[in-house]
Amino acid sequence: MDTEGIRDLLQRNYENARWDDVALRCLSCTNCTMVCPTCFCSTIEDVPDLSMENADRVRRWDSCFTDDFSYIHGGNMRPSVSSRYRHWITHKLSTWYDQFGTSGCVGCGRCITWCPPGIDITEEVRAIRASEEASS
């Protein structure tokens, strides 16, 4: 992946038509986030036992690709697949630099291997870069 200026590249392309293109292929299945070694999103659930007298509060893995994850009081802030894919890749390759001073992608390729329709994060970045170069 060409990472030259990638943080700003994604910041500039929030409205790129490629997000709608990838949404036509993405199943929002969460596989990429489940296998990514740097994804860390989780949720909290209360699990009562059958007596209904005790409950455990447990943390389990979650994903920014689920409807529930983006639901806050009053609605879902990322209701479309395109907005969820954009959020995932923009966090991983752009705003991760602001949070942690480095990329959120180690280049392992697991998200590509386990994506049912074969969406390739390197191909999506290449397409965004190419569309920007074509319009300049």
Ligand code: SF4
């Ligand atoms: S290639 Fe990058 S985004 Fe994909 S699973 Fe590996 S670290 Fe995560």
Ligand code: SF4
């Ligand atoms: S694994 Fe592929 S289809 Fe599933 S949510 Fe990730 S990008 Fe979309």
